[in-house]
Amino acid sequence: MSGQHFSIAIDGPSGAGKSTLSEQLARELGFLHVDTGAIYRTVGLAASRRGISKEDPQAIAGLLPELEISLQFGEDGTQRMLLNGEDVTQAIRMHEISAWASVVSAIPAVREFLLDMQRRLAREHNVIMDGRDIGTVVLPQADLKIYLTADPEDRARRRYLELVARGQQAEQAQILQDVLERDRRDMERTVAPLRRAEDAVLADTTGKSQEESFQLLLSLIRSHLERKQGGPLS
Numbered sequence: 342m343s344g345q346h347f348s349i350a351i352d353g354p355s356g357a358g359k360s361t362l363s364e365q366l367a368r369e370l371g372f373l374h375v376d377t378g379a380i381y382r383t384v385g386l387a388a389s390r391r392g393i394s395k396e397d398p399q400a401i402a403g404l405l406p407e408l409e410i411s412l413q414f415g416e417d418g419t420q421r422m423l424l425n426g427e428d429v430t431q432a433i434r435m436h437e438i439s440a441w442a443s444v445v446s447a448i449p450a451v452r453e454f455l456l457d458m459q460r461r462l463a464r465e466h467n468v469i470m471d472g473r474d475i476g477t478v479v480l481p482q483a484d485l486k487i488y489l490t491a492d493p494e495d496r497a498r499r500r501y502l503e504l505v506a507r508g509q510q511a512e513q514a515q516i517l518q519d520v521l522e523r524d525r526r527d528m529e530r531t532v533a534p535l536r537r538a539e540d541a542v543l544a545d546t547t548g549k550s551q552e553e554s555f556q557l558l559l560s561l562i563r564s565h566l567e568r569k570q571g572g573p574l575s
C-alpha cells in the first residue's frame with residue numbers, strides 16, 4: 342500500500358469510459374473517485390475565458406497564480422469543480438473545452454501546478470484516480486494500475502451518444518477526428534505523455550457494454566485487493 346490508503350490508478354485515452362466506470366467502481370468499493378481530467382478541464386476553461394491563444398503556453402502558464410482550483414465531494418461521492426469559488430462542474434463538459442484541456446495539459450507548468458493537489462487526495466483517502474499519467478507520474482506507487490482502452494471508433498461513438506444525451510449538437514465523423522487528434526496530442530506530448538505503465542493491467546472495453554466493463558474491472562480490483570489484504574473484502 343502507498344501509505345495508509347489504497348490507491349487505484351486508471352489511465353487511458355479519452356472516451357474509454359474511465360470516468361463513468363471509475364465513479365461506479367468507487368461507489369461500489371466506498372472509495373473516493375478523483376477525475377483528474379476535470380481538473381485540467383478547469384484550467385482549460387479559465388484559459389478559454391481569457392481569450393488566450395491556444396498557441397501561447399506562456400500566457401496560459403502566466404494565468405496559474407490567479408487560479409484557485411478546488412474539488413468538492415458530495416455525500417454520494419460526486420466530484421464538483423470550483424474555479425475561484427464558482428462551480429464550473431457543468432461548464433467544463435462543453436465540447437470545446439475538451440480541446441482546451443488537451444492543450445493546457447501539455448504545458449509542464451500546468452502539470453506541476455496540479456501535481457500536489459492530486460497526490461494529497463491519494464494520501465488522505467482511498468482513491469480511484471483516473472487520468473493519463475496517474476500510474477506513471479502522479480501515483481507511481483499505486484496499489485493497482487489499470488490501463489483502460491477501446492478502439493477509437495468505439496470511443497467516438499460513446500462520446501457522440503453522451504453529447505446527444507446531454508442535448509448538445511454533435512457530428513459523429515467530427516468526434517472521431519477529435520478523438521484521434523486528442524490521442525495524438527496526449528500520447529506525443531513530451532511531458533507526462535499517455536502511456537501504459539509497465540506494471541499496469543490492460544483492460545480493453547471494445548464492444549463491451551458498460552455493465553460488462555464494470556464487472557470486468559470490479560473483479561480485477563477485488564481479486565487484487567483481496568490478495569493485498571490477505572482475505573476477502575467486506
Ligand code: DC
Nearest residue numbers: 355377378381442443446472473474
Ligand atoms: O479525461 P478528460 O477527457 O476529461 O481529460 C481532459 C484532457 O486532460 C485530456 O486531453 C488529457 C488531459 N489529462 C491529462 O493530461 N492528464 C490527466 N491526468 C488527465 C487528463
